[in-house]
Amino acid sequence: MSEIVKVDVFKKFKNFELKVNFSVNEGEKVLIQGPNGSGKTTLLYLIYGVLNPDSGYVRVFNKNPTVELRKSEMYMLEEYLIFLENISLQENLDFITSLRYFNINKTHELINKFDLPLYKKPYQLSSGQRRLFKLALAFSSEAKLLLLDEPTSNLDIENSKVVKDMIREYSGTIIFASHDILLKESCNKTIYLRTGKIERIEIK
Known part of the structure; x- marks a missing residue:
């Protein structure tokens, strides 16, 4: 298998340092x-190119993560x-899919699978429905690399199981951060972070 993401970064914040490879x-x-505050979301933002490392590098498809890559090759659960x-949600959908x-x-x-009411306005939706709408966008982006931050947050057990299957069956690469034990069934590698460092890596 070819290597498509390489991370060797250092990022310092006021009360936190992330150093991973x-x-x-x-x-x-x-x-x-990893525990809250261990650097999971920061790491995803570095891979996506929203944050820049203080030193080191991120390579995605042998390139720096750029706007061009975010428009075609990669997508983050936003x-x-x-x-x-x-x-309406339908009008939101029309606008987002034009970008x-x-x-x-x-x-x-x-959207039909998740039974989302496209006629409603976003403020009329539950937090779970809002998350499902974003998941529908992510999994229909056909990106070669998906980044998902807590994809099952605010979801019930039934929809969490659906998302677990979607992750496992997705044809591309997925890097996802989650506290949801159920989602471990969908991965073939687990990276454990603690206080900004990799504690261990488990490979199935």
Whole structure:
């Protein structure tokens, strides 16, 4: 298998330092686990290129993570995605899918699977429904690399199981951070972080 992600970074914050070195191969499903504040989300943002390391490097498909890669080869479950609250979910969908490629048939398949009411406005949705909408976008992006931060947060057990299966069956590579024990069944590598350092790596 070819190596598609290589991380060797140091990032210092006021009360926290992240220093990690690892690689991810094509097709792998890699789970990042660790206590709150261990650096899981920071690591995903570094891989996505939202944050820059103080030293070291991140390579995705042998390139720096750039806007161009984010438009085509990689996609992050955008918890920071801002909904336009006073228009319908369908109108939000039309706008978002105009910004980059999505397999819109797959998007609607997942929206139907999750029973999401496209006629409602975002403020009328539960936190779980908002998360499911973002998951529908992520899994229909057809990105070669998906980054998911707590994908099953605010979801019930039934939908969490659906997401577990979607991760396992996805054709591309996924790096995901989660406290959800159920999702460990979907990965073939687990990276354990503690206070910004890799404590250990387990490979199935």
